[in-house]
Amino acid sequence: MVSNVSLRLAVVGAGPVGLTLALHAARTLPDARVTLFDARSAGADVSSDPRTIALSLGSVQLLQRLGAWRAEAAQPIVEVHVSQQPPSLGGVLGGLLGEPEVRIRAIDEAVPLLGAVLGYGDIVAPLQQVWADACEREPQRLASRFGVPVTALKPLDSGVEVDAGICEAFDLAVVAEGGVFSDQLRKAVTHDYQQTAWVGTVTLQGARPGVAYERFTRHGPAALLPLKDGRAALVWCVNSADDPVAELNDVQRLAVLNTLFHPEVGRLVAVSPLMHFALGLNAERSLTDGRTVRIGNAAQTLHPVAGQGLNLGLRDAFELVRALAHLSADQAAAAKDIDAVLRRLEWKRGPDRWAMIAATDFLARSFTWQLPGAGTARGLALAALQAWTPVKSLLARQMMYGAR
The missing domain is CATH 3.50.50.60 (FAD/NAD(P)-binding domain)
Structure with missing residues (x-):
């Protein structure tokens, strides 16, 4: 011993x-x-x-405990907004429910922030x-x-x-x-998603501060993480074999991005040069x-x-x-x-x-499925999660602190 x-x-x-x-x-x-x-x-x-x-609240608290947290460098996340590029729900469902979305707010979870960027x-x-x-x-x-x-x-x-x-x-x-x-x-559990993440920063006009946006698109998920001074970090995931981003210049990328995100984001007025890397599970x-x-x-x-x-x-x-x-x-x-x-x-x-x-x-795998109705299924899942408050709160707690 x-x-x-x-x-x-x-x-x-x-x-x-x-x-x-x-x-x-x-x-x-x-x-x-x-x-x-x-x-x-x-x-x-x-x-x-x-x-x-993006750090969760639990990670922020750990760094604070160690005396290594610099609040002046961080942008708190006070809300996470998840949506899907329309049309998610067609016909009668679309008319009844509208475009589904999930909002997780720090105030609803009785915490000062959900995390920080x-x-x-x-x-x-x-x-x-x-x-x-x-x-x-x-x-x-x-x-x-x-x-x-x-x-x-x-x-x-x-x-x-x-x-x-x-x-x-x-x-x-x-x-x-x-x-x-x-x-x-390669480790014991591995999978190449055949996806590419393009990352950089964008400048926003009209966005609410402190809101992180996740958008499910037909090419893959895209996210905007809030930064200071009206900027946001961009993570744009696409199919590597049919990459719609690689051949575009910055002006074209900006135009496409303005069609992807929820209207609440406001207008993207500038995009930095983007870097890219392959995505996989290992x-x-x-x-x-x-x-x-x-x-x-x-x-x-x-x-x-x-x-x-x-x-x-x-x-x-x-x-x-x-x-x-x-x-x-x-x-x-x-x-x-x-x-x-x-x-x-x-x-x-x-x-x-x-x-x-x-x-x-x-x-990640769900975006590679060529199944009819996959987008509708995701839309229904988002609508159900938003309506089922206890489950949404449980998800928020797991994102902040992990499974306990």
Whole structure:
């Protein structure tokens, strides 16, 4: 059995999930030794990374707890509006119900916000600074190995050997570097959706601040995530084999976008140059393999239709530290060894992980179905969800905090 005093924890990957894990472990396990590895140099400017991330309320609260939340850089989400490009319902149904939509509002859930939108760099830079400060205060137990790629993890009888130029033994290694779907080795559960996500920013005229819009179109889902100064982050998913975006210039893309979204969005008056990447599902069946744990994109890469990939990874990190804290709190009775803790972690994370994997996979695949009436079915589902308030509230809570 490994005591809390001698617990040696290696964290591989200094993205938002890895940094969150390292910081949370440093604070919650006051005697554990935590070492963070990453291939990038410590002096690399991470603050300028322009990627836009939507964080759930639970993720915001976790970053606040760690002292790494910068409210001035974030745009709160106070409402989520989901609709489908018409016609969704024809004939009598269309006349009775109109075009279906779902509105989830923070005020209805008695919370100040549903989540927030900010740049990737605005998440990583504060986390890295707080971690650097912690390492400076406690160099005897907290350490960083930046600029040192981990080339191998070798299982030991009671731990893991981490090879990063020099081999070091740890009681537990957590891999938190995942990358994007197109660059990953394939895991146990994988599916290429044959879809492309085009991402960038747009400038809006007449939109309500703080509202995130999700629109189901015949090509795939499109989303606008609110930013400051009348702008929004765009995620536009289309069929890769019949890509309607690739050959268009910015003026043409702007014209098409103005036909896609709900009229409530207002008018899109400018669009940035767009980047694109392939979409797919790539997930491990298990988070744990001996004394190695995979979390975040290292454990599951999801379709962005629900914007939950990073939030799921942050919950992975939180629950792992909670499990390790349970070990240190009552070693003899509650946790005979780290292996028992990891088995409990697998059961604890299963419902949240697989519910989110299944939900995003179903939504992503549904746009590839060439079935008559698929749009009508989605429309009826949206109308039912809006009318059934308890179920809508349950969905909102799961998006904010995950399955509990």
